[in-house]
Amino acid sequence: MIRLLVRLLLLVAIFPALPAPPSAAETGIVITEKVQLKLADAFMAEGEYYRAVTEYKRFLFLFPDAEKADYARFRVGLAHYRGGEYETAAQTFATVRETHGTSGYAADSGYFEGLSLWKLGRFDRAGTAFDGVVATDPASEYAPLALLGKSLVSFDAKNIPGCRSELVRFLSSYPEDSRAENVRETIALLDKNQPLPRKSPVLAGVMSAVVPGSGYLYAGRTGDGITALIVNGLFIAGTVVAIHQENYAVAAIVGGIGLPFYVGNIYGSANAATKWNIGVRKDLRGKIAVSLDYRF
Amino acid sequence: MSESARPGHRHGPFQRGPRRAAYAAVIVFAGCLLLLPLHGFCSQAGMKGPAGPAHGPTGDREPETSSVRLVFLGAIELFQKRISPIEGPRCGFSPSCSAFGHQAVREHGPVRGVMMTADRLMRDTIFLEPGPDNPLLPTGRLFDPPSENLLNE
Numbered sequence: 001m002i003r004l005l006v007r008l009l010l011l012v013a014i015f016p017a018l019p020a021p022p023s024a025a026e027t028g029i030v031i032t033e034k035v036q037l038k039l040a041d042a043f044m045a046e047g048e049y050y051r052a053v054t055e056y057k058r059f060l061f062l063f064p065d066a067e068k069a070d071y072a073r074f075r076v077g078l079a080h081y082r083g084g085e086y087e088t089a090a091q092t093f094a095t096v097r098e099t100h101g102t103s104g105y106a107a108d109s110g111y112f113e114g115l116s117l118w119k120l121g122r123f124d125r126a127g128t129a130f131d132g133v134v135a136t137d138p139a140s141e142y143a144p145l146a147l148l149g150k151s152l153v154s155f156d157a158k159n160i161p162g163c164r165s166e167l168v169r170f171l172s173s174y175p176e177d178s179r180a181e182n183v184r185e186t187i188a189l190l191d192k193n194q195p196l197p198r199k200s201p202v203l204a205g206v207m208s209a210v211v212p213g214s215g216y217l218y219a220g221r222t223g224d225g226i227t228a229l230i231v232n233g234l235f236i237a238g239t240v241v242a243i244h245q246e247n248y249a250v251a252a253i254v255g256g257i258g259l260p261f262y263v264g265n266i267y268g269s270a271n272a273a274t275k276w277n278i279g280v281r282k283d284l285r286g287k288i289a290v291s292l293d294y295r296f
Numbered sequence: 297m298s299e300s301a302r303p304g305h306r307h308g309p310f311q312r313g314p315r316r317a318a319y320a321a322v323i324v325f326a327g328c329l330l331l332l333p334l335h336g337f338c339s340q341a342g343m344k345g346p347a348g349p350a351h352g353p354t355g356d357r358e359p360e361t362s363s364v365r366l367v368f369l370g371a372i373e374l375f376q377k378r379i380s381p382i383e384g385p386r387c388g389f390s391p392s393c394s395a396f397g398h399q400a401v402r403e404h405g406p407v408r409g410v411m412m413t414a415d416r417l418m419r420d421t422i423f424l425e426p427g428p429d430n431p432l433l434p435t436g437r438l439f440d441p442p443s444e445n446l447l448n449e
Contacts, residue, residue, distance in 0.1 A: 158449075201447060223423020231418055264414025267447075271415060274447050275429045281449075282428065 033063050037072065044075060049083035070100040074109055081116055090116035097132075107133050107140035114149055115296055123157040126150075134173070144174045148183075148294050155285060163288075164190050179293065186291040193284050198277050201270035208269035212236075212262060215269025219276050228265040235261060364406050372398045388424045390437040393417055400442040412445055 040055035056072045056079065063069070077092035093113035097106050114129035130153065133146035151166035167183050174180065199219050208215030213229030216222075235258025242251035376394050387393050396416050401409030430438035
């Protein structure tokens with residue numbers, strides 16, 4: 001019995017000295033720059049942009065002097081851009097461009113800053129950002145793309161001559177670029193559609209004021225024109241007949257109800273002409289984007 | 297009996313006087329009906345102040361203060377609650393014409409809202425067909441919000 005007790009005491013005494021099992025040593029996680037960036041990139045690749053932003057920011061917090069800090073900051077902007085937060089994206093890209101001007105991400109940031117501003121509808125600032133990419137790093141792969149971007153920004157800003165001049169600038173700056181032929185085709189397309197066909201909203205409104213529905217016909221809306229003519233014709237005829245019959249109360253009621261339709265017919269005709277113009281512009285814009293093979 | 301001798305027949309420049317006056321009265325009355333919302337438009341302009349907090353799309357709007365706008369919105373709401381359910385949804389557009397009118401009057405005032413609604417009512421016909429202006433939604437209706445009808449190029 002005593003021998004057994006001694007053996008047990010010995011066993012208890014030597015237990016702490018036993019080596020730990022190998023699996024226990026491997027469960028610890030050491031966060032290195034590489035691991036943290038890999039995690040952030042994994043979220044980015046999966047489309048988890050907001051989590052990716054968190055992880056890139058964690059990287060910048062843990063390793064502020066890391067060699068890849070410019071990369072992490074650029075990717076924060078890119079995650080915001082892909083997540084549809086263009087305002088924050090533009091601000092982040094501007095910060096990267098200003099604080100890491102000599103890094104390899106300055107041109108990339110400038111280009112994506114231009115895209116973000118474009119998405120926000122700030123065409124002037126987008127054009128300036130694209131110009132900055134071409135001016136600071138013309139050899140960058142983003143420089144020709146920035147010129148193409150600026151030509152489309154000019155188009156969206158209703159400046160078709162400006163759009164054409166940017167394409168000409170592209171051909172003179174990058175004549176050997178693989179997209180040069182596409183650019184030539186696009187210039188020919190623009191020349192073919194100059195001046196852009198247009199319907200005057202004012203004329204459409206005046207036409208419908210004189211003959212209800214005629215403004216819709218002018219704007220290519222035959223069905224709406226016929227409807228407006230019938231509806232307004234009936235109201236006008238009803239009012240006139242009621243007055244001829246000296247039934248003034250009925251005339252006032254019919255005229256009162258018909259008047260908004262008459263004014264609505266004028267407004268609608270002008271609106272139809274406006275939509276026609278927008279349609280023509282959108283159609284040409286789509287053709288240009290396809291011709292340039294420009295995707296972003 | 298000669299024409300001039302018929303009872304009630306009048307000669308001279310005042311021959312059609314009462315009828316002309318009636319035409320003028322109808323036009324003035326109709327004009328007043330159209331101008332009536334301007335009162336609301338003006339009073340709305342008077343209420344403008346510093347921009348308040350942004351409102352969400354559901355419910356938490358500022359209470360309506362323009363009386364004319366309230367009348368138009370009330371009439372549309374009455375139609376939506378009492379008349380429209382009788383035959384069910386029939387509008388070919390989304391939002392429906394009443395929802396379009398409600399939104400147009402609320403966001404753009406009674407004058408422009410009424411014009412936009414009248415235009416929409418004249419477009420909701422058998423000639424309705426999908427196009428780049430009015431894309432077809434999965435519900436089978438054509439998308440046509442007030443924001444697409446503001447005369448903005």
